[in-house]
Amino acid sequence: MITVKNLSKHYGPQQVLEDINLEVKQGEVVGLVGHSGSGKSTLLRCLHGLIAHEGAILRNGRTGLIFQQFHLFPHLSVLENITYAPIKVLHQNVIDSREKAKSLLHRVKLWEKRDAFAHQLSGGQKQRVAIVRALMMEPEILLLDEPTSALDPTLVQEVTNVVKELKKEHLTLIISSHELSFLRQTVDRILFLEKGHLVCDQDVQTFFKGDPESKSKLFLSAFYKQNNFLHSNAEVTQG
Amino acid sequence: MGAQTMNPFIESFIYILTGLGVTLKYTLIALTGGTVIGTFLAILKYNHIGEFGVNAYVSFLRGTPLLVQLTLVYFVLPTLVGFPIPVFIAGSIAFSLNAGAYITEIISAGLNSVDKGQFEACNALGIPPLLMWRDIILPQAIKTIFPAFLNEAITLAKETALISTLGEQDIMRRAQLTAAEHYTYVLPLVTAAICYYLLTFCLELLGKKLEKGLCYDYSQKSI
Numbered sequence: 001m002i003t004v005k006n007l008s009k010h011y012g013p014q015q016v017l018e019d020i021n022l023e024v025k026q027g028e029v030v031g032l033v034g035h036s037g038s039g040k041s042t043l044l045r046c047l048h049g050l051i052a053h054e055g056a057i058l059r060n061g062r063t064g065l066i067f068q069q070f071h072l073f074p075h076l077s078v079l080e081n082i083t084y085a086p087i088k089v090l091h092q093n094v095i096d097s098r099e100k101a102k103s104l105l106h107r108v109k110l111w112e113k114r115d116a117f118a119h120q121l122s123g124g125q126k127q128r129v130a131i132v133r134a135l136m137m138e139p140e141i142l143l144l145d146e147p148t149s150a151l152d153p154t155l156v157q158e159v160t161n162v163v164k165e166l167k168k169e170h171l172t173l174i175i176s177s178h179e180l181s182f183l184r185q186t187v188d189r190i191l192f193l194e195k196g197h198l199v200c201d202q203d204v205q206t207f208f209k210g211d212p213e214s215k216s217k218l219f220l221s222a223f224y225k226q227n228n229f230l231h232s233n234a235e236v237t238q239g
Numbered sequence: 240m241g242a243q244t245m246n247p248f249i250e251s252f253i254y255i256l257t258g259l260g261v262t263l264k265y266t267l268i269a270l271t272g273g274t275v276i277g278t279f280l281a282i283l284k285y286n287h288i289g290e291f292g293v294n295a296y297v298s299f300l301r302g303t304p305l306l307v308q309l310t311l312v313y314f315v316l317p318t319l320v321g322f323p324i325p326v327f328i329a330g331s332i333a334f335s336l337n338a339g340a341y342i343t344e345i346i347s348a349g350l351n352s353v354d355k356g357q358f359e360a361c362n363a364l365g366i367p368p369l370l371m372w373r374d375i376i377l378p379q380a381i382k383t384i385f386p387a388f389l390n391e392a393i394t395l396a397k398e399t400a401l402i403s404t405l406g407e408q409d410i411m412r413r414a415q416l417t418a419a420e421h422y423t424y425v426l427p428l429v430t431a432a433i434c435y436y437l438l439t440f441c442l443e444l445l446g447k448k449l450e451k452g453l454c455y456d457y458s459q460k461s462i
Contacts, residue, residue, distance in 0.1 A: 050362055064363070071360035075378050084374070085364040137364060 001026040001141055001172045002047060007055035009042055009196075016042045017196045020055070026140075027170035029163075031183035031204070033219065034193035040176035041068065043193065044143045047174065061140025061172070068146040070130040072118040078105070079114040082133045090137065097136070104132045108162055124155030131162055142166065144175040148182050160185055184208060192219070248426060251417045255430045258410035259438060265399040265409070266438075268331045270392055273338025280339065281346035282372070293343065300340030306401050309333040313405055330402045338395055345387040349380035381453050389446035393439045400435070410434045 007020040017039045024030055032040050046053045048065040073081050082101050086092040092100075105111040108128040118126060127147055134142060147163070148156045156179060163186045166173060177183055183190065183204070190207040192200035200207070284293045300308065313329040324332075353376055361371040403412035414431035418424045 048363060050359065067356060067360065067363070069356055071354070071356035073357065073360070073375055073379075085366060088370055088374075089365045089367070133364070 001028070001060050002174075003056075003058040004047070005056045005058075007043075007046060007053055007057060009039075009046055009051070009053045015196055017046065017053070020198050022191065022198060022201065024141075024172060024174060026060075026172055028189060029167050029173040029187045030175070031187035031190045032174060032176035032193065033178070033180065033183065033190060035219065036178075038193040039196040040193055041145050044145050044174065044176055047141075048143055059141060062138060063141045063143060064134035064137055064139030065143045066127075066130045066134050066145065066147060068149055070118070070126045070150075072126060072129055072133070074118050077115050077117060078110065078121070078129050081118070081129060082136050085133070086136045101132070101136060104135055107165070108132055122155065123151045124158045127151065127155070127159050128162060131159075131166075135166075139171075141172045141174070144173065144177075146176055146178070148177055148179045156182055180208075247421065251421070251427060252430050255410055255413045255417060255427060256434055258408055258413040259434055261402070261407060261409040262396065262399050262435075262438065265330055265334055265402055265407075266392070266396045269334030269338045269395050269399070272331065272335025273342045273391075273395075274388075276335065276339030277342025277346050280343040281350060284343065284347055285350045297340045297343050300337055301344075305333070305337050305398055306404065308337055309401055309405065312336075326402070326405045326407050330399075330405065330407060334395065334399060334402075337398075338391065341391050341394075342388065345384055345391060346380070348387070349382075349384035350376065352383040353379045385446075385450050385453060389443065389450070392442055392446065396438050396442060397435055 002022075002024040004020055004022045007017055008015070009017040020043065032043065034040050042051070044065065045051045047057060047059075048063050049057070049059070050065065073084070076084060079098070079101055082104070083094075083097045086097045086100070087094055101114075102111060105114060108131065110125060110128055110132070113121060113125060113129075118129075121129065127150075131142075131144075131147075144163075147159050151159060160182055163173065163175070167186065173187075175183065175187060187204055189201070189203050191198055192202075192207075280293045280296070283289050309330065312333040313324060313326065316329070316332075317323045357375060357379065358371070361375055366375065399409060400411040402409055403415065406412070408416075410431050414427040417427040417430075421427070
């Protein structure tokens with residue numbers, strides 16, 4: 001679905017991505033992890049074609065991108081936000097577009113918020129609107145940039161459910177996130193980026209087993225430490 | 240007796256008030272011309288196209304008196320182009336160019352107030368540039384632009400009084416002529432002041448109404 005060959009990107013003298021090679025198959029759900037500044041968001045922007053880069057990216061289908069900060073249009077209602085591009089860019093019929101919007105908004109339980117503006121929505125609701133806005137453009141590949149970073153744990157669950165639903169529809173998803181428990185529930189494969197290099201490409205089970213030789217071990221051990229801490233805290237509270 | 244003293248006053252008032260049409264004409268032309276110039280240059284500046292030229296234009300037009308610009312266009316430009324320029328054309332050019340410089344800065348500030356993510360979102364959705372500017376960016380920028388634009392309109396309405404120096408019979412020129420005719424400055428100048436105030440007051444009212452219609456009712460910009 002996506003083939004990346006020798007992808008590099010630099011901003012002035014700063015090399016952000018270097019010689020990335022990867023292939024993502026149709027229906028595959030891939031997690032993109034790495035420390036802050038490792039190049040995850042830049043890689044997603046390159047994969048979407050939003051920014052210029054060196055190397056080749058072959059996309060076999062329309063690509064949608066969901067931003068970390070959602071970037072909903074604040075002067076448009078939820079319904080206008082999600083139908084604007086299909087009507088103006090894909091030249092879809094207004095009635096058909098609204099019908100489709102209605103069904104998608106029902107699916108993410110936001111139909112009653114159709115006339116609300118972005119500032120009247122919670123973080124989870126904004127994220128779901130952003131997902132619907134991208135889905136309205138009928139993408140075959142959906143890229144999600146830190147979809148859970150601005151959300152509290154309850155809202156993370158909302159987004160997890162939506163992603164699981166998308167996975168059932170065999171949509172190709174690439175999700176960058178620091179939320180490893182979220183990725184563990186949703187993705188098939190994990191790519192680990194370090195300083196712009198793709199240093200680890202494993203299926204999700206292997207990744208979470210924690211290969212001691214892997215460069216992701218520090219990242220993963222921090223995750224397990226945090227989980228143990230939360231687990232022991234929960235036990236103290238219950239005790 | 241009272242009627243005899245009132246008549247010249249009413250006559251003068253009507254004579255001066257007739258100049259309102261001229262003042263209004265220059266204000267509207269300058270605002271239209273200035274908005275076209277300002278929008279175009281602000282978009283160029285925002286996209287870093289010809290930024291040096293735009294900055295130089297804004298700097299020069301804001302850094303020299305409007306009266307100098309007006310007289311330059313009226314007296315110096317004809318020697319360069321080789322034919323005389325009528326007062327109306329000279330006034331329209333000078334006021335539009337001057338307003339254009341201020342409006343460029345006003346619109347630039349408005350565009351800079353729009354979150355950069357909005358441009359990214361438009362690109363990600365494949366929205367073409369014309370639609371992006373018209374439907375997404377400018378409606379958001381207008382909230383910041385409009386109050387400053389209204390100020391500029393009011394300032395312009397008052398500054399058009401400078402056209403009286405080229406003999407155009409606007410409110411100010413008519414007040415000066417009336418004063419010279421009757422050897423009194425108080426009534427003609429107070430009348431002129433009232434006319435200008437009424438004009439700017441109406442502009443302000445109109446502006447407030449337009450502001451309500453144009454600026455969307457969303458209170459938080461950081462989405």
